[in-house]
Amino acid sequence: MAISKEGDSSPAVQRRRFLALLTGWAAVAWTSVSSAVAAVRFLIPNVLYEPSSRIRLGKPDQFPEGATFLEELRVFILRKGNSYRALSAICTHLGCTVNRVASGEGYFCPCHGSRFDANGAVTSGPAPRPLYWRVLALTKDGRLLVDLNEQTEPDKYLVV
C-alpha cells in the first residue's frame, strides 16, 4: 500500500484510510469479542457429574407413619396411611437444610431462622418461597421413586 503524503486529503485517500481503519478495527473487535464469548462459554460445563435427580427408595411400607428424613437426599417422605408425599428439605432462602420442629408441625431453617408450616408455606423469616414438594412415583418392582428436580403441589399424594 502506498504511503500517502501527509496532508493529502483527496477523496480517494480519505476512502482508503477509512477502509483501512474499518478493516483494522473490525479485526480487533472480532478477535476480542469471539475470544471473550468462547472463554465464557468454556466456563459453562456441558456435562455434570452430579448424582441423578431420580432416586429409587425402599418399598412404601418401609416408611413409618409420619415423617422420615432422608439425610443424603435432603428430603422428607411423609406418610399418612397409604398416601405419600415428598418435601424438599432445602431451604428456599439460601440453600441450608431445614429441620422438622420437635412437635412435628412445621420446619425451621437454622441458617437464617425461616419457619415453614406443615405444608411448607413460609410463616416467618426471610425465605421468599414455600418449600418445594417433590414428585413421587412407583417403580415397576413396587418401590418409591423420588424426583429431586420435579416440582408438585402440596395437595398431590401418591396413593399406594
Next chain:
Amino acid sequence: MNNLFELWKRIERSSIGASVFRVGFPRSGLDRARAMVSSFFLHIHPARVNRRSLAPTTTLGLGLASLYLFIILTATGVLLMFYYVPATEHAYDNMKDLEFAVTAGQVLRNMHRWAAHLMVISVFLHMCRVFYTAAYKAPREMNWLVGVVLMLLTLFLSFTGYLLPWDQLAFWAVTVGANIAGYAPVIGEQVRFVLLGGNTVGQSALIRFYTLHVMLLPLAVAMLAGLHIWRVRKDGGLARPDEGPRSAVEEFSGEDVPQTKTYGLMELAHGTTTAVGAKPEDEVSSWPHLLFRELVLGLAVLAVILALAVLFDAPLEGPANPVKPPNPAKAPWYFLGLQELVAHSALWGGVIIPGGLVAALLLLPYLDRSPGGVGVWFSKERRTATTIFTVIVVTLVVLTVIGSVFRGPNWAWQLPWAVTQSVH
C-alpha cells in the same frame, strides 16, 4: 566494622559488583537520587519525598501495610500449595496434615489465615483514611476507583480461600454466598451456575474456587496494586493541602505565569509549572528517610502476623457435610453484616444494599466534586460527607458485630457471654 565497609567498597568497585550495583552505596545527595531512579525495585518511589508524606499520621501506613500483607499471603500461600490438593476427598485431610504432620505447617496456615483477616481490615481502614482525608478528589478519582476494585478483589480472594479447607464452615459459607449471588436479577442463576460449575457445591466448585484463589485473583491484585501505586506517583504523590505559591517564578516575579506550557520534569510531578505544589525545602531524599520507614513498617507487620500465628490457631471445623448445616451457619466475619441483613431479606441484604454501596463508592469521586479539604483529616469543609460516610461505616460495623457475636442457634438474638449448646 571499618573492614567490612572496606570490603563492601571493594565488591562494589569490582567488575562484577559494578555490573550489579549501578550506583553503589549512595553517599551524596545526587547518588541517593540516582539509586532510587536506577534500581528496578526502588524506582516506583520518588527520589525525594515531601516531609508531610512521611509523617505517620498522614496515612497511618495502611496502604503499605495492605501491600505487605498481600506479600506475606503470597509467600505463605505458595508454600501451602506444595501440600494442598484441591479435591473433595483430599482437601480436609491436607488441612489435618498441615496441622499435625508438616513441620511449621500449622504456623504457615495460621499466618495465611490471620494475614487474610488483617488484610481485609487494613484495606477497609485504608479506604476510610482516603475518604476522611479527601484524597479521592481530583486528580486522584481514577486511583480511588482502582482502590475500590482492589477492595472487592480482596474480599473475593478471602471468600474463595474460605472454601479450600473443605470443612463445615467452608462448605456452608460458600453455599450461602453462592445462593446470594443467585438472587441477582436476570443473570443471578447463571452466575451461580458458572461460579460453582454446577448446581451444588462440589468438586467443580472446589477446583474453580482454587483456580480463582491461587491464580486469577492474585494476578489481578498484583497488577492493579502496581497500577495503584504508580498512579500515586503520577497524580503528584500523597494528597496534601495546597501550600501557597505554586512556583518559584510566581513567588519572585509577583506575576501570573501563563499556564499554557506543560513541564514534565523527571522525578517531579507533572503540571503546568516547574514546581507543582511542593516547595523544595519541604522535601527530603527518599533514601534513607522513606526506605527506613517502609522497612520498619514491614518488620512490624511481619512481627504482628508471626505473633498471631504463634499464639492463635486458625479454626478448622469438622469435614464438610452437605446434609448437616451447623447451627448457626455463619459466613466469614466480614460478610456477617451482610448475613445479618440477609436474615431479614435476601434481596435487600444480598443484592440491593451491597450493590448500592459498591455503586456509591465507585461514583463517589464524580458525585463529590468540591475541591475542599484535600489532605486534611475530617476537614470542616466536608462535614456532611464525613457524617454520611461515618454513619454507613458505623452501621456496617454494628451489623457485623451483631452477626458475629449476638446471633446464636436459629439466628436468634443471644448475648455473647451466654453459653449455648449447638442445636442440630
